[in-house]
Amino acid sequence: MFSCADFLSEFGDYLDGCASTELKLCIEEHLRECKSCRVIIDTTARTIRIVTESDTFTLPSNQIEPIVDGVMSRIRGLES
Amino acid sequence: MEAASKSIGNCEGSSSSLWPPPDKRADFMVAIRPFHRLVYLVAFAYAKDSLVAEEIAVNAMASVFRLQSQRQEVDDLKLCLIRATLSEARTYLDRNSSPVLENCREDVGLSLMSQAVTAWRPIPMDTARNNALRGTLMEAIRELSAGAAITLLLRDVFHLTILEIAALIGESHQKVRARLAYGRIVLCVKLAKCVSDCDLAGEPSLAATC
Numbered sequence: 322m323f324s325c326a327d328f329l330s331e332f333g334d335y336l337d338g339c340a341s342t343e344l345k346l347c348i349e350e351h352l353r354e355c356k357s358c359r360v361i362i363d364t365t366a367r368t369i370r371i372v373t374e375s376d377t378f379t380l381p382s383n384q385i386e387p388i389v390d391g392v393m394s395r396i397r398g399l400e401s
Numbered sequence: 402m403e404a405a406s407k408s409i410g411n412c413e414g415s416s417s418s419l420w421p422p423p424d425k426r427a428d429f430m431v432a433i434r435p436f437h438r439l440v441y442l443v444a445f446a447y448a449k450d451s452l453v454a455e456e457i458a459v460n461a462m463a464s465v466f467r468l469q470s471q472r473q474e475v476d477d478l479k480l481c482l483i484r485a486t487l488s489e490a491r492t493y494l495d496r497n498s499s500p501v502l503e504n505c506r507e508d509v510g511l512s513l514m515s516q517a518v519t520a521w522r523p524i525p526m527d528t529a530r531n532n533a534l535r536g537t538l539m540e541a542i543r544e545l546s547a548g549a550a551i552t553l554l555l556r557d558v559f560h561l562t563i564l565e566i567a568a569l570i571g572e573s574h575q576k577v578r579a580r581l582a583y584g585r586i587v588l589c590v591k592l593a594k595c596v597s598d599c600d601l602a603g604e605p606s607l608a609a610t611c
């Protein structure tokens with residue numbers, strides 16, 4: 322019997338498309354019966370999509386510039 | 402961990418006898434440009450502080466330049482930058498006697514699951530909401546343990562494989578998977594709250610319960 326706890330420990334591979342055929346069947350069977358896990362997998366998939374596709378992790382230029390300046394300064398300093 | 406430390410060790414050197422000419426510096430700066438965000442975010446995930454993360458990022462990139470200048474092999478710049486960043490972060494935090502960063506729970510238990518049980522509705526992507534999401538994501542990264550935050554970033558933002566991440570951070574494949582699952586659920590919970598809190602003009606919200 323595939324439980325919610327089993328689902329929680331395995332659904333990452335399912336989302337990443339690297340679950341075995343057997344595991345995939347178990348998860349899909351569980352999802353047909355468990356509304357909570359359906360919501361979890363749907364929400365997680367969409368969260369990953371937000372993180373992956375949106376610009377939410379793009380750094381503004383005022384955050385990049387000090388890093389670039391710092392690297393330039395450091396490698397020039399190491400040269401001398 | 403030991404294997405990772407050994408590889409990181411290969412990225413570090415001290416001699417400057419084979420220093421490259423200035424055009425090599427320019428080439429290096431161009432080559433690392435696509436990875437600024439990666440290096441900074443990995444450093445931030447470890448340090449949880451933007452100024453410290455900047456310092457770690459600068460040190461990491463400078464150490465990779467030193468490696469290249471010594472004509473040591475850098476077969477994959479991205480992976481080498483990540484290794485150098487992790488190494489610099491560990492060194493920095495050891496030196497500054499920071500508190501243990503791995504004390505957060507990372508099991509995906511039923512209590513966490515119950516928090517995450519919220520139905521999804523579409524989230525319009527406008528600037529205000531993107532800013533709110535960015536803040537929430539950085540807050541989530543700050544609250545997660547270093548291991549979970551780095552795993553989440555490397556997998557879902559920078560698309561490394563589980564095996565690559567396991568090799569980089571020196572953890573087992575199973576532990577990386579567990580950390581990733583935990584990080585994703587925490588992010589779901591955070592995002593649900595954010596979208597509910599910053600919902601604009603009655604737009605549909607992620608946080609509507611099922």
